Amino acid sequence: MKSSHRRTVLTGAKVVLPTGVADGGRVTVEGSRIVTGRPDEPGTVDLSGHWLLPGFVDMHVHGGGGASFSAGSAEEALKVIGTHRLHGTTTMIASTVTGDLSDLAGQAGVLSELVEQGDLAGLHFEGPFIAASRCGAHEPSLLREPDPADVRKLIDAARGTARMLTLAPELAGGLESVRLLRELGVIAAIGHTDADYEVTREAIEAGASVATHLFNAMPPLAHRAPGPIPALLEDERITIELINDGTHLHPAVLGLAFRDAGPRRVAFITDAMGAAGMGDGVYPLGPMKVEVTEGVARLVEGGSIAGSTLTLDDAFRRAVAVDGLPVTDAVQALSTTPARVLGLADSVGSIEAGKDADLVVLDEAHRIAGVMRKGEWLSGPPLSPAV
Template sequence: MSITLSDAQIVTPDGVHHGWLTIEEGRITHVGHGQAPRNGHSLAGQTIVPGFVDIHVHGGGGAGYPAGSEEQARQTIAFHRRHGTTTALASLVTAPLDHLKKSAGMLAKLCAEGLLAGIHYEGPYISAARCGAHRPELLRAPSATEFADLIGAGDGHVRMFTLAPELPNALDAVRECVNAGVIAAIGHTDATYEQAMAAIDEGASVATHLFNAMRPLGHRDPGPITAAMTDDRVTVEIVNDGVHLHPKVIDLVLSAVPTSRIAFITDAMNAAGMPDGDYPLGPMKVEVRSGVARLAGGGAIAGSTLTMDTAFHRAIHHNNLTLPQAAAVTSLTPAKILGLSHEIGSITTGKQADLVILNESLTITGVMKKGTWITQPTP
């Protein structure tokens, strides 16, 4: 079956042009300028960007991955797909090891179905001093046996592990990640600059939600933030929701780090897309007030209520990125992190037809995954 989308503003890594594209058997086969050679689905001047890739997301639409429920996992996937996320990791939070392994086993089946791109363990090997919305009593130092068990529980689908490099045996854990083909991410850490660099030298390649739950940047204590921002081997995650980071801090990162090393994430939890109220985040209780999620009792920020379409919108309107730059930080760079940029992440001939259609106000009107409409746009 062939689909032609015409009369559209198409955002590619090279720029934006008015034209058309053709999809056959779930892949982009042609990208053309101007008038389409044959009648197709006219988008009446709307914009096509690549499907969003979220490498750090816990939940949304009233459901979440840490619950360990397949029904909740499917609900979360469907919610974020409607908001343009066509590829995602399922992020877990610190919990008892048995629960983590059981959750990973369930999520592995959804990965095998093609619904998820992998599993992300955020914890339990993180710093008590920077634990944020993780239960301190469940934190632990890395153990080679435990680590192997957690990775094994994902049946080949564990893609990322966030840990604090200053913990005992943490560098061994980073090496284990690299050897297992798992991305080692530095996060929830009180590491010094030197400790962070030691982890990067061992193969750590992502900084989990830069600035958040990290030793702060000091002028004589550069810490993990400086290590991540200044090392070309590291991609930094940014939560662009107007809560986790001041927009000018994001501008600072964007001025210092190329978009090829910046991945916007949601870090969304169950309350994304839901009204204010009380929600779970793994074993923790979270209060959402005015759209801001915090641990019950006014504690630490506990994930976000962000969706990737909003992060994209903010990239344009708050950080003055161009459309191709915004597509890079929400699609192409995270696809590269996952080793999937040959398949997804940009509107390029031969890649999967994972597409998001945006109207003039950059609101989603349509979402396509592998050539099939999740939400079909109207002109």
């Protein structure tokens, strides 16, 4: 029997594959999946003069489109998801911010339903188990030590959809909670921390595997007190998150981290709050108020940087144009590495037969020309079918 699935053949683009760039490559989509194509297939779309990349994967995002995952509303969450999808992020996990445990459990209940219906790939709890001295845009009065019983409550509230939890391992219960998360199959991420080098090493040995936005919300590197940064950079078991918006990290620092860890261990994230995809103004971030001026988000009270207004297409463009990264390395950091870290590499993160047809089309200036998710164009098709 012939398949009833619609087939689309994308040709002519520079296709970024796991093996490199195929100039004038060919990708065939049937239904929601990438398949091996035939040379005589109808439905061809000519993408000459464009780039074809795997859909971006964001493992740390709080909001966008004027909405926030922490609102505890499915409607707001879908607005966040829709905003970032149009910028190429076809897979994301929802990040919360510090709140009462009961509030976070309620948010987890709402967001877990969106995971179950396929809109999200999981949940990330950032706080409340973080250091007050490095809390950034998290409400200090709501912080608490990472008691393993409380950690388990949050994970249980997510009903099997929790993929990551950020904590400060130097706090009482920190190392025990890292071990618990490993047992539960949830990523333990080190962040918003005052841990020294030795404690960070202990946390890695206990099972921590991600550095939450490396360099930000942790002690800076010092030659006699190295702190967590070198411990996280030097260990092959750690994937480091980097916010490539030009505000959170100087290009020289980003380049240093990228060269040291390599694209296999770097995940570019947005850490975006509600202003992503919007203009300047005042926005909520959990219980906090954030003012965005010229695209930079800071707390109304205190002035700390409060997430970003970044989208991953901008992070890609900056990686290539400003940081000088090869396109293949940028794609690995934006798609392949985060997909692998989140345990999603069987379905997303690269352009390969059998994977979801999550694709991003960029023009020669690396600007979004089309986005496909599971075989459906969210914007586009970018060009008319070839005659």
